[in-house]
Amino acid sequence: MTVVIAAINGKGGAGKTTALMNIAGEYALRGKSVAMIDMDARNNLTTWWTDCHAKDAEAEGIEVYSHKTTKGLERWMEENARAYDHVLIDTPGEDTSIVDPVIAWADLVISPIQPSKREVLGAIDSFENVVRVNGALGRHCRHGVLRTRITVPVRHTELYRKIRPIVEDKVGTYLFRTEVFERNVYKDIHNGIGTLQMQELTEAITKARRETQALVEEVDELLTGKALKGRAE
Numbered sequence: 001m002t003v004v005i006a007a008i009n010g011k012g013g014a015g016k017t018t019a020l021m022n023i024a025g026e027y028a029l030r031g032k033s034v035a036m037i038d039m040d041a042r043n044n045l046t047t048w049w050t051d052c053h054a055k056d057a058e059a060e061g062i063e064v065y066s067h068k069t070t071k072g073l074e075r076w077m078e079e080n081a082r083a084y085d086h087v088l089i090d091t092p093g094e095d096t097s098i099v100d101p102v103i104a105w106a107d108l109v110i111s112p113i114q115p116s117k118r119e120v121l122g123a124i125d126s127f128e129n130v131v132r133v134n135g136a137l138g139r140h141c142r143h144g145v146l147r148t149r150i151t152v153p154v155r156h157t158e159l160y161r162k163i164r165p166i167v168e169d170k171v172g173t174y175l176f177r178t179e180v181f182e183r184n185v186y187k188d189i190h191n192g193i194g195t196l197q198m199q200e201l202t203e204a205i206t207k208a209r210r211e212t213q214a215l216v217e218e219v220d221e222l223l224t225g226k227a228l229k230g231r232a233e
Ligand SMILES: Nc1ncnc2c1ncn2[C@@H]1O[C@H](COP(=O)(O)OP(=O)(O)O)[C@@H](O)[C@H]1O
Pocket: 012, 013, 014, 015, 016, 017, 018, 019, 044, 093, 148, 149, 150, 180, 181, 182, 183, 184, 186, 187, 188, 190
Protein backbone atom coordinates (compact mmCIF):
# COMPACT_ATOMS: atom_id res chain seq x y z
CA MET A 1 0.00 0.00 0.00
CA THR A 2 1.21 3.44 -0.90
CA VAL A 3 1.72 5.76 2.05
CA VAL A 4 1.11 9.45 1.40
CA ILE A 5 2.77 12.03 3.64
CA ALA A 6 2.30 15.78 3.23
CA ALA A 7 4.16 18.64 4.88
CA ILE A 8 1.81 21.52 5.64
CA ASN A 9 2.10 24.69 7.68
CA GLY A 10 0.42 27.73 6.20
CA LYS A 11 2.35 30.11 8.44
CA GLY A 12 6.05 29.85 8.15
CA GLY A 13 9.04 28.45 6.39
CA ALA A 14 10.24 26.25 9.18
CA GLY A 15 11.39 23.31 7.16
CA LYS A 16 8.64 21.55 5.21
CA THR A 17 10.81 20.91 2.18
CA THR A 18 13.87 19.99 4.26
CA ALA A 19 11.93 17.51 6.39
CA LEU A 20 10.51 15.80 3.29
CA MET A 21 13.94 15.60 1.63
CA ASN A 22 15.36 13.88 4.70
CA ILE A 23 12.42 11.49 5.09
CA ALA A 24 12.56 10.66 1.38
CA GLY A 25 16.28 9.96 1.62
CA GLU A 26 15.76 7.64 4.57
CA TYR A 27 13.00 5.64 2.88
CA ALA A 28 15.05 5.40 -0.31
CA LEU A 29 17.99 4.10 1.70
CA ARG A 30 15.69 1.41 3.10
CA GLY A 31 14.98 0.26 -0.44
CA LYS A 32 11.58 1.93 -0.81
CA SER A 33 10.42 3.76 -3.92
CA VAL A 34 9.60 7.38 -3.23
CA ALA A 35 7.82 10.01 -5.31
CA MET A 36 8.01 13.62 -4.19
CA ILE A 37 5.47 16.11 -5.47
CA ASP A 38 6.24 19.80 -5.43
CA MET A 39 3.01 21.77 -4.97
CA ASP A 40 4.88 24.98 -4.16
CA ALA A 41 5.10 27.59 -6.92
CA ARG A 42 8.49 28.59 -5.53
CA ASN A 43 9.72 25.24 -6.87
CA ASN A 44 12.26 24.65 -4.12
CA LEU A 45 11.97 20.89 -4.35
CA THR A 46 12.03 20.82 -8.13
CA THR A 47 15.04 23.17 -8.23
CA TRP A 48 16.83 20.97 -5.72
CA TRP A 49 16.20 17.97 -7.91
CA THR A 50 17.36 19.73 -11.09
CA ASP A 51 20.52 20.84 -9.26
CA CYS A 52 21.09 17.29 -8.01
CA HIS A 53 20.72 16.06 -11.56
CA ALA A 54 23.24 18.64 -12.83
CA LYS A 55 25.71 17.55 -10.18
CA ASP A 56 25.07 13.87 -10.84
CA ALA A 57 23.77 13.55 -7.29
CA GLU A 58 20.28 12.17 -7.78
CA ALA A 59 19.21 9.80 -5.05
CA GLU A 60 18.40 6.31 -6.21
CA GLY A 61 14.81 5.40 -5.44
CA ILE A 62 13.50 8.98 -5.45
CA GLU A 63 11.64 10.78 -8.22
CA VAL A 64 10.50 14.38 -8.03
CA TYR A 65 7.46 15.73 -9.87
CA SER A 66 6.30 19.28 -10.14
CA HIS A 67 2.51 19.43 -10.16
CA LYS A 68 1.35 22.74 -8.88
CA THR A 69 -2.35 22.61 -9.65
CA THR A 70 -4.79 20.55 -7.63
CA LYS A 71 -6.09 19.04 -10.89
CA GLY A 72 -2.59 17.98 -11.79
CA LEU A 73 -2.23 16.40 -8.38
CA GLU A 74 -5.50 14.47 -8.72
CA ARG A 75 -4.51 13.12 -12.10
CA TRP A 76 -1.01 12.22 -11.01
CA MET A 77 -2.21 10.47 -7.87
CA GLU A 78 -4.85 8.47 -9.70
CA GLU A 79 -2.47 7.35 -12.41
CA ASN A 80 0.85 6.93 -10.62
CA ALA A 81 0.65 6.84 -6.83
CA ARG A 82 0.21 3.10 -6.52
CA ALA A 83 3.55 2.50 -8.24
CA TYR A 84 5.37 3.94 -5.20
CA ASP A 85 5.82 2.87 -1.59
CA HIS A 86 5.77 6.50 -0.47
CA VAL A 87 4.42 9.69 -1.97
CA LEU A 88 5.62 12.84 -0.23
CA ILE A 89 3.79 16.07 -1.01
CA ASP A 90 5.45 19.42 -0.41
CA THR A 91 3.15 22.41 -0.08
CA PRO A 92 3.56 26.20 -0.23
CA GLY A 93 3.55 28.40 2.84
CA GLU A 94 0.66 30.58 1.88
CA ASP A 95 -1.61 29.16 -0.82
CA THR A 96 -4.46 27.71 1.23
CA SER A 97 -6.53 26.56 -1.77
CA ILE A 98 -4.36 23.50 -2.28
CA VAL A 99 -4.39 22.41 1.37
CA ASP A 100 -7.71 20.53 1.39
CA PRO A 101 -7.05 18.54 -1.81
CA VAL A 102 -3.62 17.55 -0.46
CA ILE A 103 -5.05 16.45 2.90
CA ALA A 104 -7.69 14.46 1.03
CA TRP A 105 -4.90 12.23 -0.34
CA ALA A 106 -2.69 12.11 2.75
CA ASP A 107 -2.29 9.41 5.38
CA LEU A 108 -0.21 11.74 7.51
CA VAL A 109 0.26 15.49 7.60
CA ILE A 110 3.42 16.77 9.24
CA SER A 111 3.45 20.41 10.33
CA PRO A 112 7.00 21.60 10.97
CA ILE A 113 7.38 24.51 13.37
CA GLN A 114 10.14 26.68 14.67
CA PRO A 115 9.36 27.79 18.18
CA SER A 116 7.48 30.93 17.14
CA LYS A 117 3.91 31.74 17.99
CA ARG A 118 2.99 32.25 14.36
CA GLU A 119 4.25 28.86 13.29
CA VAL A 120 2.63 27.07 16.23
CA LEU A 121 -0.67 28.72 15.26
CA GLY A 122 -0.09 27.65 11.66
CA ALA A 123 0.41 24.05 12.80
CA ILE A 124 -2.81 24.19 14.83
CA ASP A 125 -4.61 25.51 11.74
CA SER A 126 -3.25 22.59 9.74
CA PHE A 127 -4.48 20.13 12.36
CA GLU A 128 -7.93 21.70 12.27
CA ASN A 129 -7.95 21.40 8.49
CA VAL A 130 -7.06 17.72 8.78
CA VAL A 131 -9.90 17.16 11.26
CA ARG A 132 -12.33 18.99 8.99
CA VAL A 133 -11.32 17.11 5.83
CA ASN A 134 -11.40 13.80 7.72
CA GLY A 135 -14.93 14.59 8.87
CA ALA A 136 -16.10 15.63 5.42
CA LEU A 137 -14.60 12.64 3.60
CA GLY A 138 -14.76 9.97 6.30
CA ARG A 139 -10.98 9.60 6.20
CA HIS A 140 -8.43 9.00 8.95
CA CYS A 141 -5.48 11.14 7.99
CA ARG A 142 -3.17 11.62 10.95
CA HIS A 143 -1.38 14.77 12.02
CA GLY A 144 1.85 15.51 13.84
CA VAL A 145 3.79 18.64 14.77
CA LEU A 146 7.54 18.55 14.18
CA ARG A 147 9.87 20.92 16.00
CA THR A 148 12.61 22.07 13.64
CA ARG A 149 15.71 24.28 13.69
CA ILE A 150 16.03 23.65 17.41
CA THR A 151 19.09 25.04 19.23
CA VAL A 152 20.15 24.75 22.84
CA PRO A 153 19.19 28.39 23.63
CA VAL A 154 15.78 27.86 22.03
CA ARG A 155 15.13 24.97 24.38
CA HIS A 156 15.38 27.37 27.30
CA THR A 157 12.69 29.69 26.04
CA GLU A 158 9.23 29.86 27.53
CA LEU A 159 7.55 29.29 24.19
CA TYR A 160 9.53 26.10 23.65
CA ARG A 161 8.36 24.75 27.01
CA LYS A 162 4.77 25.60 26.15
CA ILE A 163 4.79 23.70 22.85
CA ARG A 164 4.05 20.27 24.28
CA PRO A 165 1.19 21.32 26.59
CA ILE A 166 -0.35 23.39 23.82
CA VAL A 167 0.02 20.85 21.03
CA GLU A 168 -0.76 17.68 22.95
CA ASP A 169 -2.98 18.68 25.88
CA LYS A 170 -4.85 21.68 24.58
CA VAL A 171 -5.09 21.02 20.86
CA GLY A 172 -4.88 17.24 21.08
CA THR A 173 -2.63 16.38 18.19
CA TYR A 174 0.68 14.51 18.17
CA LEU A 175 4.03 16.16 18.90
CA PHE A 176 6.96 14.26 17.47
CA ARG A 177 9.43 13.28 20.21
CA THR A 178 12.17 13.66 17.66
CA GLU A 179 13.27 17.25 17.21
CA VAL A 180 15.13 18.42 14.15
CA PHE A 181 18.11 20.47 15.26
CA GLU A 182 19.58 23.47 13.49
CA ARG A 183 22.37 21.89 11.44
CA ASN A 184 24.47 23.16 8.56
CA VAL A 185 24.00 19.94 6.63
CA TYR A 186 20.26 20.61 6.37
CA LYS A 187 21.13 23.86 4.60
CA ASP A 188 23.82 22.27 2.47
CA ILE A 189 21.59 19.59 0.99
CA HIS A 190 19.48 22.32 -0.60
CA ASN A 191 22.44 22.99 -2.91
CA GLY A 192 21.87 19.97 -5.12
CA ILE A 193 24.25 17.59 -3.40
CA GLY A 194 21.69 14.81 -3.08
CA THR A 195 20.09 13.65 0.12
CA LEU A 196 21.45 13.73 3.65
CA GLN A 197 21.92 9.97 3.38
CA MET A 198 24.30 10.41 0.43
CA GLN A 199 26.74 12.60 2.35
CA GLU A 200 30.05 11.34 3.67
CA LEU A 201 29.66 10.20 7.28
CA THR A 202 31.30 12.87 9.40
CA GLU A 203 30.38 13.26 13.06
CA ALA A 204 27.92 16.02 12.18
CA ILE A 205 26.30 13.98 9.43
CA THR A 206 26.03 10.97 11.74
CA LYS A 207 24.03 13.05 14.22
CA ALA A 208 21.71 14.29 11.49
CA ARG A 209 21.29 10.76 10.18
CA ARG A 210 20.35 9.47 13.64
CA GLU A 211 17.86 12.27 14.07
CA THR A 212 16.29 11.45 10.72
CA GLN A 213 16.16 7.71 11.44
CA ALA A 214 14.36 8.43 14.71
CA LEU A 215 11.94 10.72 12.90
CA VAL A 216 11.14 8.10 10.26
CA GLU A 217 10.61 5.48 12.94
CA GLU A 218 8.14 7.79 14.64
CA VAL A 219 6.42 8.49 11.34
CA ASP A 220 6.03 4.77 10.76
CA GLU A 221 4.68 4.26 14.29
CA LEU A 222 2.18 7.03 13.81
CA LEU A 223 1.05 5.50 10.53
CA THR A 224 0.67 2.00 11.93
CA GLY A 225 -1.30 3.34 14.85
CA LYS A 226 1.16 2.51 17.63
CA ALA A 227 1.26 6.12 18.75
CA LEU A 228 -1.90 7.06 20.61
CA LYS A 229 -2.32 10.64 19.51
CA GLY A 230 -2.30 12.25 16.10
CA ARG A 231 -5.48 10.55 15.00
CA ALA A 232 -7.25 13.75 14.10
CA GLU A 233 -10.66 12.18 14.54
N1 LIG B 1 16.96 21.95 10.71
C1 LIG B 1 17.50 22.92 9.98
N2 LIG B 1 18.75 23.37 10.25
C2 LIG B 1 19.30 24.36 9.51
N3 LIG B 1 18.69 24.97 8.49
C3 LIG B 1 17.45 24.56 8.17
C4 LIG B 1 16.79 23.52 8.88
N4 LIG B 1 15.57 23.34 8.33
C5 LIG B 1 15.48 24.22 7.33
N5 LIG B 1 16.61 24.97 7.23
C6 LIG B 1 16.88 26.06 6.29
O1 LIG B 1 15.79 26.94 6.30
C7 LIG B 1 15.37 27.23 4.99
C8 LIG B 1 13.85 27.00 4.93
O2 LIG B 1 13.62 25.62 5.06
P1 LIG B 1 12.60 24.90 4.08
O3 LIG B 1 12.70 23.45 4.36
O4 LIG B 1 12.82 25.34 2.68
O5 LIG B 1 11.25 25.47 4.66
P2 LIG B 1 9.79 25.51 4.00
O6 LIG B 1 9.75 24.45 2.95
O7 LIG B 1 8.86 25.23 5.13
O8 LIG B 1 9.63 26.88 3.44
C9 LIG B 1 16.11 26.31 4.04
O9 LIG B 1 16.81 27.05 3.11
C10 LIG B 1 17.07 25.55 4.89
O10 LIG B 1 18.37 25.86 4.49
